[in-house]
Amino acid sequence: MKFVKLFVLMAVAAVATPAMAAGDAEAGEAKAAPCAACHGQGGNATIPTYPKLAGQGEEYLVKQLQDFKSGARNNAIMAGQVANMSEQDMQDIAAYYAKQSTEAGQANPDLVELGERLYRGGDMANNIPACSGCHGPAGQGMDAAQYPHLAGQNAQYTEDQLKAFRAAGRVDEPGMMQTIAAEMSDTQIKAVASFISGLSK
Template identity: 50%
Template sequence: MKKLIAGVVLGVGLTTMAHGAGDPQAGEQNAAVCAGCHGQGGQKPVMGAYPKLSGLGEKYLYDQLVAIQSGERAIAEMTGLLDGKSEQELQDLAAYFNSNEMVVSQADPELVEQGAALYRGGNLASGVPACAGCHNPQGKGNEPGGYPALGGQNAEYVAKQLKAYRAGERNNGASAAIMMDVAAKLTDAEIEAVANYVSGLN
């Protein structure tokens, strides 16, 4: 039993090392071009439709950078920006953005109650699971699982991504099937409410 536990601990440790191998300082040197859209440190994007990158989780950020670079996740505004970047450079960028603190947005008070109910409890009638199950009750995400932190993210960006999942336009990554299934059951009003709620969640 002790060997089994030791093996599990070692395996988790190696996984953490594999996805925590970025150098934030090296990443900062390559992040200047990112600030034009995502703001300094990825904390204050110039538009609500652009995501905050700070504190999302290094594994998640790295996986998305790889998907964008390969074209698996197509983002017109990112075309060519990651060309020629090595795996280590992408890891460093992910580590840099993850090392910065998320700046929480201000949620619309009129939508908070509906959004909170959906985020924390889902919608039993339509089969929508609670967002908190994967993204943490405080919106801090799940780093080992690669689920991003949502607390503080721009509401406009969250809504845009949920609609992209619902339309099947965003279908990359291990969790895409889950998100597409969840988003398919969400109404526009629910998307607006939950996106608003997470924007003010900390």
């Protein structure tokens, strides 16, 4: 029954996504200069607790920036960064990062088997669907539905976000990730986060 609800939620999210105005990647490069302090040159963060933005979908990035600005997503650092951003600024920055190439990380060999199994096939006995169903077999994401690009993402960041979803400290609409993460153990979260880090699009 939980799987049926999840698929309905995924379908609603995919259909309900509004069209977004085009951003200017060249303008975005200059506007993104302050972002490099946390997110690295070209969006490849080297600090493991910060996300890589390189290769991320434009629509997903704009939505996250909007959520930080509105307070729908709570982060004191990002709230300050987006306070004076216009919608055009957000679109330009998102366009810039979307054109960058993600540098893959290195998965922990001890966690690859479990991580790949969860990513590609889920855990049906515990109502955990395959990550690849929304995020793609190569972690490329589905930007039209605002499902993020995951390939190469910092493992610690992914682990932290899954735990935040599980604790309902981070909320997505219509609640898919909270529902999924609620069924995941610490070991499963660590394994899938590590596997994602080693994926290359």
